[in-house]
Amino acid sequence: xxxxxxxxxxxxxxxxxxxxxxxxxxxxxxxxxxxxxxxxxxxxxxxxxxxxxxxxxxxxxxxxxxxxxxxxxxxxxxxxxxxxxxxxxxxxxxxxxxxxxxxxxxxxxxxxxxxxxxxxxxxxxxxxxxxxxxxxxxxxxxxxxxxxxxxxxxxxxxxxxxxxxxxxxxxxxxxxxxxxxxxxxxxxxxxxxxxxxxxxxxxxxxxxxxxxxxxxxxxxxxxxxxxxxxxxxxxxxxxxxxxxxxxxxxxxxxxxxxxxxxxxxxxxxxxxxxxxxxxxxxxxxxxxxxxxxxxxxxxxxxxxxxxxxxxxxxxxxx
Numbered sequence: 423x424x425x426x427x428x429x430x431x432x433x434x435x436x437x438x439x440x441x442x443x444x445x446x447x448x449x450x451x452x453x454x455x456x457x458x459x460x461x462x463x464x465x466x467x468x469x470x471x472x473x474x475x476x477x478x479x480x481x482x483x484x485x486x487x488x489x490x491x492x493x494x495x496x497x498x499x500x501x502x503x504x505x506x507x508x509x510x511x512x513x514x515x516x517x518x519x520x521x522x523x524x525x526x527x528x529x530x531x532x533x534x535x536x537x538x539x540x541x542x543x544x545x546x547x548x549x550x551x552x553x554x555x556x557x558x559x560x561x562x563x564x565x566x567x568x569x570x571x572x573x574x575x576x577x578x579x580x581x582x583x584x585x586x587x588x589x590x591x592x593x594x595x596x597x598x599x600x601x602x603x604x605x606x607x608x609x610x611x612x613x614x615x616x617x618x619x620x621x622x623x624x625x626x627x628x629x630x631x632x633x634x635x636x637x638x639x640x641x642x643x644x645x646x647x648x649x650x651x652x653x654x655x656x657x658x659x660x661x662x663x664x665x666x667x668x669x670x671x672x673x674x675x676x677x678x679x680x681x682x683x684x685x686x687x688x689x690x691x692x693x694x695x696x697x698x699x700x701x702x703x704x705x706x707x708x709x710x711x712x713x714x715x716x717x718x719x720x721x722x723x724x725x726x727x728x729x730x731x732x733x734x735x736x737x738x739x740x
Contacts, residue, residue: 495723532575556572615654
């Protein structure tokens with residue numbers, strides 16, 4: 423794993439549950455204790471703490487966190503308590519069913535998850551909201567953007583298979599789709615990007631460069647616009663290097679949107695046990711400042727402390 427949160431050694435869920443109970447039941451909530459425990463235990467350990475908390479107090483830990491905390495700090499602490507698939511489902515539900523559809527959240531999650539992660543996320547979505555994810559995407563989005571999301575949500579990308587003889591064919595279809603831009607060409611474009619294996623697409627992108635003299639991302643940016651274009655680019659970037667994609671999304675969320683809290687929280691929590699170390703590294707390489715530095719600059723209080731604890735980091739990284 424290249425995550426920043428690892429299983430805590432000498433783990434005692436009952437003791438952690440009692441410490442959390444004391445922090446939450448006191449006259450004033452001891453937020454430092456919450457940060458110290460919840461950001462320093464891996465997800466499976468946090469789930470065991472929630473179980474021990476229920477056994478000890480007869481109460482639900484997530485409910486108590488929601489009742490005692492507020493604003494973005496609450497979002498971080500509560501977000502940490504969901505299993506990964508449930509957290510993705512939670513974020514997708516709010517992105518689809520909120521006042522406005524949050525297209526960028528749909529793009530971040532569906533363009534970057536594996537078949538297995540998509541399958542588990544759909545199961546969690548159905549369990550938590552008694553609703554079908556694909557039906558909700560169908561009713562809350564539109565056009566080729568919707569069609570591409572629906573394709574990704576099937577979780578049917580081929581795995582581990584690569585065929586050099588068809589890579590040039592696929593590249594030619596992609597190139598034609600960037601020239602012609604008919605509905606049929608858009609369908610072919612998204613079918614290739616959503617269903618070919620990662621290994622196959624690596625070869626396709628190389629062939630595309632050979633045929634057109636242009637990088638596939640530049641070609642998509644030139645030919646298409648709107649959320650359809652953003653989604654296609656996200657798929658390409660995630661196939662090439664997922665940590666770089668998330669570093670780019672974090673930088674945008676921090677600098678272009680005046681610190682878009684939801685995006686920063688979602689990426690840090692979702693990637694904390696997968697590749698947040700790599701994301702931090704790409705961020706520093708690409709943008710000169712560390713992720714730690716930028717969070718410190720834009721966030722404050724216990725919210726800042728919680729984000730920095732998830733981000734972790736070595737002293738030379740600051």
